[in-house]
Amino acid sequence: MGEDYKVRLEVFEGPLDLLLYLIKKDEVDIYDIPVEKITKQYLEYLGLMKMLDLTIAGEFLVMASTLMYIKSMMLLPPEERVIDEEDSVDPRADLVKQLLEYKQFKELADHLEEREKERVNIFSRAASVSVESEGAELSNVSIFDLISAFSDILKGAGQEDLREIFEDKFTVSDKISHITGVLKNNKNVKFSELFEKTANKGEIVVTFLAVLELIRVKAVKAVQKKHFSDIFIEMVPAA
Amino acid sequence: MEPVNTKENLKNIVEAVLFASAEPLSVNDILKAFEGKDNVGKKEVKEVIDAINDEYRNSGKPFLFEEVAGGFRMITRPEYAEYIKRIYQAQPSRLSKPALETLAIIAYRQPIIKADIESIRGVNVDGVIKSLLDKNLIRISGRKDVVGRPFEFSTTEKFLEYFGLTNIKELPRIEELSQFSSLK
Numbered sequence: 001m002g003e004d005y006k007v008r009l010e011v012f013e014g015p016l017d018l019l020l021y022l023i024k025k026d027e028v029d030i031y032d033i034p035v036e037k038i039t040k041q042y043l044e045y046l047g048l049m050k051m052l053d054l055t056i057a058g059e060f061l062v063m064a065s066t067l068m069y070i071k072s073m074m075l076l077p078p079e080e081r082v083i084d085e086e087d088s089v090d091p092r093a094d095l096v097k098q099l100l101e102y103k104q105f106k107e108l109a110d111h112l113e114e115r116e117k118e119r120v121n122i123f124s125r126a127a128s129v130s131v132e133s134e135g136a137e138l139s140n141v142s143i144f145d146l147i148s149a150f151s152d153i154l155k156g157a158g159q160e161d162l163r164e165i166f167e168d169k170f171t172v173s174d175k176i177s178h179i180t181g182v183l184k185n186n187k188n189v190k191f192s193e194l195f196e197k198t199a200n201k202g203e204i205v206v207t208f209l210a211v212l213e214l215i216r217v218k219a220v221k222a223v224q225k226k227h228f229s230d231i232f233i234e235m236v237p238a239a
Numbered sequence: 240m241e242p243v244n245t246k247e248n249l250k251n252i253v254e255a256v257l258f259a260s261a262e263p264l265s266v267n268d269i270l271k272a273f274e275g276k277d278n279v280g281k282k283e284v285k286e287v288i289d290a291i292n293d294e295y296r297n298s299g300k301p302f303l304f305e306e307v308a309g310g311f312r313m314i315t316r317p318e319y320a321e322y323i324k325r326i327y328q329a330q331p332s333r334l335s336k337p338a339l340e341t342l343a344i345i346a347y348r349q350p351i352i353k354a355d356i357e358s359i360r361g362v363n364v365d366g367v368i369k370s371l372l373d374k375n376l377i378r379i380s381g382r383k384d385v386v387g388r389p390f391e392f393s394t395t396e397k398f399l400e401y402f403g404l405t406n407i408k409e410l411p412r413i414e415e416l417s418q419f420s421s422l423k
Binding site: 014015057105112115120121123124 | 258260261305312313314315317320323327333334336337339340342343344346347359360361362363400401402403404410411413
């Protein structure tokens with residue numbers, strides 16, 4: 001997709017975040033994860049992230065192989081499974097334990113975030129305990145929400161040769177100016193409306209990369225009224 | 240100098256000492272102002288601070304003394320934030336999700352080494368740890384007695400201040416949280 005832009009939105013969320021996201025999205029029981037289904041979806045997301053050239057941490061690949069290992073263990077009758085030192089019969093047990101522990105800390109992090117929000121409105125005699133923000137501000141929208149929305153749009157696009165992507169018909173810079181233009185006249189725009197109905201896959205990918213780049217440089221932010229609802233893109237007022 | 244222990248004077252001294260301090264002052268720090276004399280003890284200091292806060296509230300003053308990070312300090316009431324922000328902070332900056340998660344893990348498991356944080360979060364935390372150290376929200380509190388003697392990390396006073404905590408025990412217990420679990 002041209003050399004003009006290489007979008008490097010660091011994927012802050014890790015493989016456990018992706019798994020929790022999929023579990024929540026499909027409303028499956030964390031204690032009884034349908035491994036086959038979740039593995040398939042996990043690999044799909046990984047594929048989309050690769051296609052977008054997002055920097056994928058090695059941990060994502062490690063988790064992929066863990067999932068595939070668990071999947072193959074599930075196929076064996078219980079008496080033939082290699083029982084590890086924890087001597088649990090369910091091959092999913094370790095992963096579930098890890099997910100539950102991590103989920104607990106995510107809740108604690110939410111609690112800290114709530115406290116932080118309250119503290120932002122309090123000033124002490126010391127010229128404010130300000131902490132500089134780091135990383136891209138996705139607000140309450142995770143990268144997986146964005147990829148999920150992107151994947152829906154991609155599915156709606158006409159089937160055609162994927163090589164089209166590498167043609168320079170649309171550049172990320174063009175799409176960035178297009179999106180900022182649209183946002184100048186509207187307070188916010190539904191994420192899906194940023195994509196032209198007639199767009200082919202190449203154009204969709206380039207548009208999505210433009211949105212990611214705008215988020216990375218904090219020119220826009222993605223907001224969602226509640227989890228799994230429509231995503232809106234809005235301008236970040238210049239500081 | 241007037242005798243210290245008229246009620247009014249005691250109040251003025253505590254108020255002045257706290258006003259002059261940028262950091263939270265513990266009751267013991269405040270007591271130093273009285274050089275152990277004048278029959279002023281911890282109980283009196285706390286009572287005086289409560290009395291000052293009552294006075295501020297009743298007369299509609301925009302500030303108060305809050306207890307944080309094991310001490311007291313003067314802060315503005317949240318109602319005035321929008322005006323103050325116009326001068327001091329155009330956009331309040333916040334910690335990122337990974338930073339908050341890492342802090343939560345350190346707060347509950349401290350002292351903890353990097354490898355243990357990574358096994359909970361499932362990703363590398365080098366960058367996050369560095370930025371939390373730079374922000375003074377965590378510190379290196381020792382080294383673990385295992386191969387390689389890795390650093391152990393703990394939260395700081397600034398962490399308590401930043402989240403408005405008197406001490407670390409004020410955080411909810413893990414068991415309390417799981418009942419709000421959204422996955423169940």
